[in-house]
Amino acid sequence: MKIWVRDVGDAAVVEVEGDVDLGTSPALRRTLFESLPRVAKVALNLEAIRYIDSSGIATLIEVLKDSQRLNKEFVLFGLSPGVEQVFRLTHVIRIFQIFSTEQEALGTA
Amino acid sequence: MSDTPRRLRIKFDMPSDTRYLPVVRGAIGPLAAAIGWEESECRAITLAVDEALANVIRHAYNNRADGLIELECRESANGLEITLLDKGDAPEMSKICARELGCDQPGGLGTHIIRKVMDRVSYEPSPEGNRFVASKQLRKTP
Numbered sequence: 001m002k003i004w005v006r007d008v009g010d011a012a013v014v015e016v017e018g019d020v021d022l023g024t025s026p027a028l029r030r031t032l033f034e035s036l037p038r039v040a041k042v043a044l045n046l047e048a049i050r051y052i053d054s055s056g057i058a059t060l061i062e063v064l065k066d067s068q069r070l071n072k073e074f075v076l077f078g079l080s081p082g083v084e085q086v087f088r089l090t091h092v093i094r095i096f097q098i099f100s101t102e103q104e105a106l107g108t109a
Numbered sequence: 110m111s112d113t114p115r116r117l118r119i120k121f122d123m124p125s126d127t128r129y130l131p132v133v134r135g136a137i138g139p140l141a142a143a144i145g146w147e148e149s150e151c152r153a154i155t156l157a158v159d160e161a162l163a164n165v166i167r168h169a170y171n172n173r174a175d176g177l178i179e180l181e182c183r184e185s186a187n188g189l190e191i192t193l194l195d196k197g198d199a200p201e202m203s204k205i206c207a208r209e210l211g212c213d214q215p216g217g218l219g220t221h222i223i224r225k226v227m228d229r230v231s232y233e234p235s236p237e238g239n240r241f242v243a244s245k246q247l248r249k250t251p
Contacts, residue, residue, distance in 0.1 A: 019134075022163040023127025051134065053159055054218035082152050089153065089225060090218045 003031050011041040011106050017048040020056035029059040036063065036072055043105040047078030057090050064096060073097070077105040116184040117143065125166045125176035125195070134159055137182060144184055145247050154189065154245060157226035158182070160219035161193055161241055169197025169239060188246040191227075196238040 001018035012035040020028055035042050044060070046052075060076070067074035077099040079087065087093040103109035119136055123129045137158045141151040162178060170176035179194040224230055227243040234240070 019131055021127065021130050021159065022166060023130060053156060053163060054222055055163065057218055081149070085149055085152060086156060086222075089156070089222055 001027065003028060005031060005035055007039070008102075008106060010039055011043055012039045013043050013045060013102060013106070015045045015048065019051040020049055020059075021051065021053045022055045025053075025055040025059045028056065029062065032059070032063045032074075033066065036067055036070060036074070039072070041073035041075065041106070042067065043075050043077060043102065045078045045102065046076055046083050047080065049080065049083055052083050052086050054086075054090060057086060057092055060096070061092065075099060075105045077102055116186075118184065119182045121178075121180040123178050123180065124174055125170040125178055125197070126174035127163075127166060128174075130159055130162060133162060133180065140182055140184070141189065144189055153226045157223045157243065158191055160222050161191065161243065164200075164219055164223075165193060165195045165197065165239075165241075168200060169195045171198070185244065188228075188244060190242065190244040193241040194235070194238050199234060199239055200232055202232065 001016065001020060001024040003017075004015040006013045006015070014031060014035060016028060018024070032042060032044070042063070064074050075097040078101070079098060084093070087096075099105040101109065117140065119140060121129075121133060121136075123133070134155050137155040138151045141154045142148075146154065158180075162180065165178050166172060166176075176195060176197050179192075181192045183190045183192070223243060227245045229245075230241075230243045232239070232241055
């Protein structure tokens with residue numbers, strides 16, 4: 001799994017490529033928790049994620065809860081059909097703000 | 110020659126190391142496809158097997174990478190049967206599947222996925238260790 005972070009205005013766009021599973025989700029968790037305090041919004045691009053398991057979903061839930069505690073925004077965009085299927089299987093799709101594109105996620109569309 | 114139908118069986122003897130999870134995932138999807146499931150079902154079955162392995166690594170072996178997991182994926186007469194055997198800590202049955210879905214709590218999602226995807230799931234103590242068995246039937250559309 002590869003992770004990059006780009007700052008766009010007062011937001012951080014986190015790009016992830018590869019598989020998010022029990023072995024790799026701690027690295028994603030660390031990056032998201034490090035990004036959250038220093039920006040107003042974190043937007044996670046899920047487009048290049050080939051696979052995500054429940055540990056990845058649990059990581060996203062933890063980050064969402066921390067964003068609410070810090071009064072920050074945590075949004076997702078670029079869900080592939082495979083990733084969306086896992087969100088639906090775990091019934092968490094409604095608790096996240098999910099957008100199609102980066103521009104929509106950042107509110108610049 | 111025997112007239113017993115020939116069916117595929119894949120067996121992994123793997124360390125309880127997360128590095129090997131992608132290797133198993135890479136085999137399960139094509140196996141499910143060969144049996145006859147469509148792409149989204151293949152993804153779901155792969156996820157369920159991966160979650161079962163992750164549960165063993167996390168809970169039976171407490172994230173230690175030096176445990177042994179025996180995984181057998183067997184094509185059955187009408188679907189797929191998965192058997193996992195480990196020699197780690199026995200599962201606490203009262204804690205399995207103890208959360209509600211749809212809430213914002215991060216724990217316990219894996220077991221719910223397994224139960225939702227597979228038709229039958231059982232945890233059986235055995236002299237060899239903890240045995241997890243799950244099966245799914247292929248439903249042919251008329």
